Amino acid sequence: MSDDRVVTLVEDLERTLLDFIRKHHVTHDEYRAATDLIIAEVQAGEASLLFDVFFEAAATDVQNEGRAGSIEAIEGPFYVPGAPWLEGPPYRMPQRPDEEGVPLVFHGRVTTEDGTPLGDVEMDLWHADADGLYSQIHPGLPEWNLRGRFRSDDEGRYEVHTFAPPPYEIPKDGPTGRVLNALGRHFFRPAHLHVKLRHPYFGERTSQLYFEGGQYLETDVASAVRDELVIAAELVEDRDRIAHHGFTDTFVDARYDFAFTPSDAVSRA
Ligand SMILES: [Fe+2]
Known part of the structure; x- marks a missing residue:
């Protein structure tokens, strides 16, 4: 970010907050309560959570303005870089022998916006387990559980076997929880998969996918x-398709095609 941009943004934020304080006749006690809240968020390791819950999606929308092809989505606070490369194909996410949940086959294609296949795209997938917990974030899970990296093939296709994640509640016992409670809001996120795509020319793309009817x-x-x-x-309840994927029981089939836009290439070149 350039120095000019910092000056523009910080000065406008300052004006906006000064107007806000005057408009609502914010008292000194209320002002101090707000700064104490920010300090509590930092001390609880929740600063990112608080801001992500309220503001990250809007910043992502701005980034998506005017973009054709697949849009980006929020990263959220639970990404951990350096997930293991999976053996395959077929790729199977790191999991416990007794991992709970309905098996999920997540697959699709990665192309440019005009449909040209993009092979060798690094895909970095992470999601919650059946209890709504993330490895490396919540205690008691094996390292890298349900976090893994794999690549699209020469045709741009990818397929990975994992487990359908559930909706989960964000941490509610800390300061972010106190804010949401005060607003009378619930703590749930709908079930979702997080994935980052990386390509040497097109750069990095962060996505998050939700399930219809969830x-x-x-x-x-x-x-x-x-x-x-x-x-x-x-x-999927069809026995042939179940057997084809090596499952013994029903599974969920979810497809998403990622399309990189030329504008990415221009802006990142
Ligand atoms: Fe998440």
Whole structure:
């Protein structure tokens, strides 16, 4: 960010907050309560959570303005870089022997906006387990559980086997929880997959995909659901398809095609 941009943004934020204080006749006690809240968020390690819940989706929308092809989505506070490369294909996410949940086949293609296949795209997938918990974030899970990296093939295709994640509640016992409680809001995010794509020319793309018909799509605590990111999730009961994927019981099939836009290439070149 340039120095000029910092001056523009900080001075306008300053004016906006000064207007806000005057408009609402914010008292000194109320002002101090607000600064204490920010300090409490930092001390609880929740500063990112608080800002992500309220503001990250809006910043992502701005980044998506005028973009054709796949839109970007919020990263959220639970990404951990350096996930293991998976053996395959077929790729199977790191999991416990008794990992709970309905098996999920997540697949699709990665192309440019005009449909040209993009092979060798690094895909970095992470999501919650059946209890709504993330490895490396919540205690008691094996390192890198349900976090892994794999690549699209020469045709731009990808397929990975994992487990359908559930909706989950964001941490509610800390200062962010106190704020949401005061607003009378719930703590749920709809079920979702997080994925980052990386390509040497097109750069990095952060996505997050939700499932059609899922709970909390309309009232996501992070206000991050966008129609383009909601994908069909088919419960497959056909015995041949179940056997084809090496499962013994029903599974969920979810497809999403990622399209990189030329504008990415221009802006990142
Ligand atoms: Fe998440």
